[in-house]
Amino acid sequence: xxxxxxxxxxxxxxxxxxxxxxxxxxxxxxxxxxxxxxxxxxxxxxxxxxxxxxxxxxxxxxxxxxxxxxxxxxxxxxxxxxxxxxxxxxxxxxxxxxxxxxxxxxxxxxxxxxxxxxxxxxxxxxxxxxxxxxxxxxxxxxxxxxxxxxxxxxxxxxxxxxxxx
Amino acid sequence: xxxxxxxxxxxxxxxxxxxxxxxxxxxxxxxxxxxxxxxxxxxxxxxxxxxxxxxxxxxxxxxxxxxxxxxxxxxxxxxxxxxxxxxxxxxxxxxxxxxxxxxxxxxxxxxxxxxxxxxxxxxxxxxxxxxxxxxxxxxxxxxxxxxxxxxxxxxxxxxxxxxxxxxxxxxxxxxxxxxxxxxxxxxxxxxxxxxxxxxxxxxxxxxxxxxxxxxxxxxxxxxxxxxxxxxxxxxxxxxxxxxxxxxxxxxxxxxxxxxxxxxxxxxxxxxxxxxxxxxxxxxxxxxxxxxxxxxxxxxxxxxxxxxxxxxxxxxxxxxxxxxxxxxxxxxxxxxxxxxxxxxxxxxxxxxxxxxxxxxxxxxxxxxxxxxxxxxxxxxxxxxxxxxxxxxxxxxxxxxxxxxxxxxxxxxxxxxxxxxxxxxxxxxxxxxxxxxxxxxxxxxxxxxxxxxxxxxxxxxxxxxxxxxxxxxxxxxxxxxxxxxxxxxxxxxxxxxxxxxxxxxx
Numbered sequence: 001x002x003x004x005x006x007x008x009x010x011x012x013x014x015x016x017x018x019x020x021x022x023x024x025x026x027x028x029x030x031x032x033x034x035x036x037x038x039x040x041x042x043x044x045x046x047x048x049x050x051x052x053x054x055x056x057x058x059x060x061x062x063x064x065x066x067x068x069x070x071x072x073x074x075x076x077x078x079x080x081x082x083x084x085x086x087x088x089x090x091x092x093x094x095x096x097x098x099x100x101x102x103x104x105x106x107x108x109x110x111x112x113x114x115x116x117x118x119x120x121x122x123x124x125x126x127x128x129x130x131x132x133x134x135x136x137x138x139x140x141x142x143x144x145x146x147x148x149x150x151x152x153x154x155x156x157x158x159x160x161x162x163x164x165x
Numbered sequence: 166x167x168x169x170x171x172x173x174x175x176x177x178x179x180x181x182x183x184x185x186x187x188x189x190x191x192x193x194x195x196x197x198x199x200x201x202x203x204x205x206x207x208x209x210x211x212x213x214x215x216x217x218x219x220x221x222x223x224x225x226x227x228x229x230x231x232x233x234x235x236x237x238x239x240x241x242x243x244x245x246x247x248x249x250x251x252x253x254x255x256x257x258x259x260x261x262x263x264x265x266x267x268x269x270x271x272x273x274x275x276x277x278x279x280x281x282x283x284x285x286x287x288x289x290x291x292x293x294x295x296x297x298x299x300x301x302x303x304x305x306x307x308x309x310x311x312x313x314x315x316x317x318x319x320x321x322x323x324x325x326x327x328x329x330x331x332x333x334x335x336x337x338x339x340x341x342x343x344x345x346x347x348x349x350x351x352x353x354x355x356x357x358x359x360x361x362x363x364x365x366x367x368x369x370x371x372x373x374x375x376x377x378x379x380x381x382x383x384x385x386x387x388x389x390x391x392x393x394x395x396x397x398x399x400x401x402x403x404x405x406x407x408x409x410x411x412x413x414x415x416x417x418x419x420x421x422x423x424x425x426x427x428x429x430x431x432x433x434x435x436x437x438x439x440x441x442x443x444x445x446x447x448x449x450x451x452x453x454x455x456x457x458x459x460x461x462x463x464x465x466x467x468x469x470x471x472x473x474x475x476x477x478x479x480x481x482x483x484x485x486x487x488x489x490x491x492x493x494x495x496x497x498x499x500x501x502x503x504x505x506x507x508x509x510x511x512x513x514x515x516x517x518x519x520x521x522x523x524x525x526x527x528x529x530x531x532x533x534x535x536x537x538x539x540x541x542x543x544x545x546x547x548x549x550x551x552x553x554x555x556x557x558x559x560x561x562x563x564x565x566x567x568x569x570x571x572x573x574x575x576x577x578x579x580x581x582x583x584x585x586x587x588x589x590x591x592x593x594x595x596x597x598x599x600x601x602x603x604x605x606x607x608x609x610x611x612x613x614x615x616x617x618x619x620x621x622x623x624x625x626x627x628x629x630x631x632x633x634x635x636x637x638x639x640x641x642x643x644x645x646x647x648x649x650x651x652x653x654x655x656x657x658x659x660x661x662x663x664x665x666x667x668x669x
Contacts (some may be wrong), residue, residue: 015596016338020341023341026358030355038629039629040625042350042351042353045340045344045617045622049341050341052333052337053338056333057334060328060334075389076389077390083387083388083389088386091383091386092592095571098571099588102575102581102584107572111568111572114568115567118563119561119563121386121560122385122559122563122564136560140558140564144565144568147565148569148572152572152576155217156214156217156218157217158213158216158576159576160572160576
């Protein structure tokens with residue numbers, strides 16, 4: 001008897017199939033795949049890709065639900081519990097906050113905090129000492145902000161909203 | 166042609182241009198040597214800066230990164246058994262065994278010397294092959310170009326490790342992403358969801374930064390530092406440049422034939438789409454072992470195995486540039502990003518580029534030669550430092566990468582939307598990587614997608630919808646046959662042998 005288990009691999013394959021469905025929802029707006037005389041139109045490749053992604057997605061979904069998956073446990077950190085989940089969430093959260101703050105408070109303030117907090121996370125994970133990680137990260141934040149300004153604005157003449165507003 | 170090539174060297178001697186080469190070389194050394202960072206990542210985060218550079222300086226800098234990055238992948242492989250890049254795996258295998266015997270400097274010196282030989286052979290063959298191949302490429306018609314793109318994307322997909330379905334899915338997703346925006350043949354917006362930001366499509370810059378830089382941040386944030394960097398190496402304080410110069414006896418033991426054969430293997434594999442430095446180094450290593458007088462030494466610190474692997478992976482650099490410049494098809498992630506550097510400066514890689522803009526390309530060739538020589542200079546200057554390179558502070562490293570990645574996208578596009586797009590692609594790529602979907606087919610799909618679609622539709626318009634046009638054109642047929650042969654050799658054949666082995 002085949003056992004079907006909905007695991008994380010299957011969940012990700014389902015996510016890709018859902019994304020493909022969103023993509024497919026736009027295809028009717030492009031008209032029919034072949035115009036007169038058999039000439040392929042703007043919908044031709046998207047239709048072919050969409051069909052292929054459904055087939056591949058369903059195949060991966062089926063395989064992942066029926067296969068016996070022995071996932072290796074993620075390597076554990078000595079300092080940050082559940083690092084495999086927490087780490088990417090910290091990076092994502094900090095980067096989202098940075099992108100929100102960047103146009104409002106400008107390059108200097110937002111980058112200094114972003115680099116400081118990003119550095120704090122990596123330093124704390126490495127050393128396990130918050131005090132040690134904190135002072136290193138303050139220096140790192142200032143240095144990285146200055147480095148970015150020198151490189152982007154001074155050396156390559158690119159524009160940055162330095163003070164925001 | 167020789168005069169043009171000479172002109173390339175003269176351009177390279179201009180102080181600013183040479184400075185860009187040295188800067189790129191040092192950046193490549195650094196990124197290649199740090200586990201988790203690669204030459205691909207270095208070139209990806211350099212991409213925004215190239216907006217502010219002259220095209221020659223940008224290309225010269227990229228060549229410096231490429232050559233140094235591939236070489237440096239072996240440094241931490243030798244010193245701490247963690248290759249900075251996948252191409253350094255075989256070198257680590259032999260080099261770390263030497264390191265454990267207290268022969269680290271000898272291993273680093275031999276690795277650098279082999280990289281110089283490989284890099285020079287690759288660069289010289291590139292110079293002599295580029296023009297004849299591009300002359301043939303000028304004869305290609307639209308169906309031929311379509312079949313060539315098919316060859317590239319199919320080969321890149323089938324050589325990806327892991328599930329073929331997942332690699333194919335990644336390629337299809339890349340092609341689907343490339344369809345967002347204005348249709349290449351008729352002025353119709355596609356998949357823009359009525360957003361004017363999406364009308365211009367998903368551009369290369371946020372795609373590259375997202376796929377390689379931001380995705381790497383996610384990966385590193387989920388990796389404990391003791392796993393990422395390994396145990397700190399023993400620090401050798403009294404080493405000098407002489408300790409890193411290979412002895413004549415060692416060079417004779419390796420043998421000119423090993424250097425030559427491995428370098429040619431590297432160039433040939435570099436020319437194949439999806440070949441890459443790792444494959445070059447594996448095959449050259451296997452070939453060296455097959456023909457070795459003392460194959461039992463392999464795996465225990467064989468200087469011949471180490472040299473074969475290193476010569477091949479640096480020779481690959483020149484080989485990988487050949488299809489990019491001559492037919493406009495990138496074969497791996499680095500050349501795909503170099504393709505982007507050309508596009509950013511309004512140049513389209515392909516036979517026309519060599520015919521009309523050889524003055525732009527010649528310094529690139531010269532840069533590959535000089536960067537190869539710089540490898541040996543670097544091991545003499547920085548050899549003692551290499552022993553400590555894996556100890557760099559992660560907070561500084563990933564703080565810089567995070568800032569440069571995100572700010573770089575803004576500085577190049579002045580668009581907050583593109584910054585959000587890079588983050589979204591990075592998070593999506595992290596999901597793909599975590600669940601075993603390779604990223605290279607995805608990138609190749611994004612880059613080659615517009616060409617794939619345009620050549621396909623143009624061909625079908627000419628043939629009034631008949632796909633037989635791809636079989637009646639000689640070059641097109643040749644590329645399709647090559648595609649079928651590669652699929653057989655690289656996927657079907659090994660799978661049949663594996664099944665037959667299981668039955669026995």
